[in-house]
Amino acid sequence: MTTIDPTLAAVADRFALDGAPRSIAPYGDGHINTTYLIETDSRRYILQRMNTSVFPDTAGLMCNIGLVTGALKAQGRETLDIVPTTDGASWCEADGGAWRVYAFIEGTVSYNLVPGPDVFREAGAAFGEFQEFLSDFDASQLTEPIAHFHDTPHRFADFQAALAADVKGRAASCGREIEAYLSRADRYAAITDGLADGTVPLRVTHNDTKLNNILMDATTGKARAIIDLDTVMPGSMLYDFGDSIRFGASTALEDEKDLDKVHFSLDLFRAYTEGFVGRLRGSVTPREAELLPTGAIMMTLECGMRFLADYLAGDTYFATKYPEHNLVRTRTQIRLAEEMEANIDRMHAIVDHVMEAGA
Structure with a gap:
């Protein structure tokens, strides 16, 4: 019989599970929360210690999360199912932390790297549908x-503050990476300026649209549920589109050390655009369509500067497996952004073609 950590067993006992746990083991590879898989005799659950920092x-x-999943369920969509505590709450405090449980969604798979255009097109349609189903949701109900x-x-x-502080003395070893972000400083307000002046609509967005946040049906390959709803809030659809391209239109994982393996795939960009824009085409404004390629570049640069800022600060935010992990990550993002910039005209042509297909 598997021995269960008594602390985890005590936490699990706080939730209304169907049966007693027979195993609780680490699960997944998320950067932020600590995740475990609970197995009982009858079903499985996801237990998470939330990162309250x-x-x-x-x-x-x-x-x-309760509001958004409730809205999706009301429209017949499969989504995260919060398992209440024995007191009926959606989470609890235990062992000095904040914990929650979700029902495990069986019969699904997720991907850390896009296996092909068809999967990525389906991912685009899934995140487009997510925004479509929440288009009438009152975003004022959500906290930030x-x-x-x-x-x-x-x-x-x-990033500039982390660079100025340079608390670990690491800046001298990454001058090229630092310059990559400093040299593009005049571009960073393109989306925020649009939100501020109203030319870019405010929407309810997921804000962390990596491919591995979509659960695909293991048999049909169709998207079943969007997970990791911690960052759902009002924002721009350009954020969701751009972050998906950053993560999914790369030919390598975001911590690939060999940059010769890291490239931006126009074919994958096309597939995702067909899925995402195809689902939302009727509500995409001309300014949003114009900025879709920019959104991909901005989200790639933004993520990269966050990796580099964390590296300079001593790796206090993102989970790392070795001292240069965040530096490796920022290098992949720079490579992708450079290739996107080199292909910006082709990216615009693809967006225009997909938009015109619905005219």
């Missing part, structure tokens, strides 16, 4: 779990 307003965060989450000028200011 990143998400200090746990009550607001869980309220957001992380202020300025996809505010690229704000992220750049954070």
Whole structure:
């Protein structure tokens, strides 16, 4: 019989599970929360210790998730199913932390790297559908779990502060990477300026649209559920589109050390655009369509400068497996952004073609 850590067993006992746990083991490869898989005799669950340093307003965060999953369920969509505590709450405090449980969604797979255009097109349709089904949702009900989450000028200011402090003395070893972000400073306000003046509509967005946040049916290959709803908040659809391209239109993982393997795939960009824009085409404004390629570049640069800022600060935010992990990550993002910039005209042509297909 598997021995269960008594601390985890005590936490699990706080939730209304169907049966007693027979195993609780680490699960997944997320950067932020600590995740475990609970197995009982009858079913499986996901147990998470939430990172309250990143998400200090746990009550607001869980309220957001409850509201969004409730809205999706009301429209017949499969989504995360929060397992309540024995007291009927959506989360609990235990062992000095904040914990939650989701029902495990069986019969699904997720991908850390896009296996082909068809899967990525389906991913685009899934995130487009996510926004479509929440288009009438009152975003004023939602709290902002992380202020300025996809505010690229704000992220750049954070990067500059980390560079100025250089608390670990690492800046001297990454001059090329630092210059890559400093040299593009005049571009970072393209989306935030549009949100501020109203030329870019405010929408309810997921804000972390990596491919591995979509659960695909293991048999049909169709998207079944969008997961990791911690960063759902009002924002721009350009954030969701751009972050998907950053993660999914790369030919390598975001921590690939060999940059010769890291390239931006126009074929994957086309596939995702067909899925995402094809689902939302009727509501995409001309300015949003114009900025879709820019969104991909901005989200790639933003993520890269966050990796580099964390490296300079001593790796206090993203989970790392070795001292240069965040530096490796920022290098892949720079490579992708450079290749996107070189292909910007082709990216615009693809967006225009997909938009015209629905005319």
